[in-house]
Amino acid sequence: MGSITFNHVFKQYKGESRPAVNDFHLTIEEGEFLVLVGPSGCGKSTTLRMLAGLEEISSGDLYIDGKFINYTSPKDRDIAMVFQNYALYPNLTVYENIALGLKLRKTPMFDIELRVNRVARILEIAHLLDRKPNQLSGGQKQRVALGRAIAREPQVFLMDEPLSNLDAKLRAQTRAEIIKLQKDLKRTTVYVTHDQVEAMTMGTRIVVMKDGVIQQVAPPRQLYDRPANMFVAGFIGSPQMNFITGNITLEDGRYYFNNKRMKLLIPREHDRNIARMNGAVRNVVLGVRPEHLLIKPAYSEADERNGYVQGSVQFSEVTGADSYVYFTVGDSKLIVRTDPSDSYLSEEEPAIGFNMNKVHFFDSHTGVSLAVGGDQG
DSSP states (O other), X not given: XXXXXXXXXXXXXXXXXXXXXXXXXXXXXXXXXXXXXXXXXXXXXXXXXXXXXXXXXXXEEEEEXXXXXXXXXXGGSOEEEEOTTOOOOTTSOHHHHHHHHHHHTTOOHHHHHHHHHHHHHHTTOGGGTTOOGGGSOHHHHHHHHHHHHHHTOOSEEEEESTTTTSOHHHHHHHHHHHHHHHHHHTOEEEEEESOHHHXXXXXXXXXXXXXXXXXXXXXXXXXXXXXXXXXXXXXXSSXXXXXXXXXXXXXXXXXXXXXXXXXXXXXXXXXHHHHTSOSSSEEEEEEEOGGGEEEESSOOHHHHHTTEEEOEEEEEEEOSSOEEEEEEETTEEEEEEEXXXXXXXXXXXXXXXXXXXXXXXXXXXXXXXXXXXXXXX
16 A cells, blocks of 8 residues: 556646656655655655645646546545645644544544544654643654644655754654654655755665656665766765866876866776767766765875875865865865864865765766666656
8 A cells, every 4th residue: 555656747837938847757666755856846745746636736646555546636545745835724633633524524523532642642642732832842743744644644745845844853853753753654655855964874775856757766875876967966964065176188008187277087997887878078077975085184286196186175064074175276176174173274275085986976967877877766
């Protein structure tokens, strides 16, 4: 129970030149925790609302457990939705808010009481059942909203940025609670967020969207290690991946990445992907994450032969467990993650080394990775 299939689904609003959701094609397995992530306006909430029945589908087919539901009313889809703004009734108690959906479905009172009390124990809000929403904190309100959804025991949970109104500490705590609940309940869950940290920590798979189009679908680790294009590489990860433009050239049977400030020997594992590209000189973007760069305090010509470049320190940022040093190398800007005990002063010029086994190469025109290895959905 609870599998979902989007079969080439589009959503286009009247008067708009392009679809808000463009050819969304995806199967969500029963019990999966799928996260839709992307910047504001990318179509993730519209996709969720089409699944909920709150938005009409312009074209394409939508199925839950093999049943065609394009024209099925929201109340008959056996789903429960948790909203960003909690959507609690201020005149009802916590008990009444959780029980309301069950009463509307004419569930027997005995079953309602059992379900509400069970959910209240799971969410640790049993002591709040007699209170009104205006007597609750933001975190407590969110638990009540979750409780109302859980009490209905639907096939599918839909969550639209449910943690965005909470402070950082509560957000992390509630995030862990939702993950545990989903594992315990084994219900298919579709979760929308613009926060890539939430996406990476919660989803069994993540859908990255941009301008209504799926960019990549993959488990979190695969998405981080093998991004399909520059947008995914830049969106997933904090701080984002560093990008440097240049050319790939072939010298004496080996490929090198070159620009005015650096010449880096490319490991042979990239040879096959590079050879697929046309032209003797290949215009590319090198991508490298901050943790895959190294700093040596002093720069020498010997370092250059070993794949180091000279950088100029702009400033440093200490975040506690890590420190991030911001450099310029010619026209490029780089962020390097380092130990917070290491200090670098503005305008110092240390050597920056590249872990070439961890770099990515993207086509400078299309942004597509030369190594198309991620699950594209």
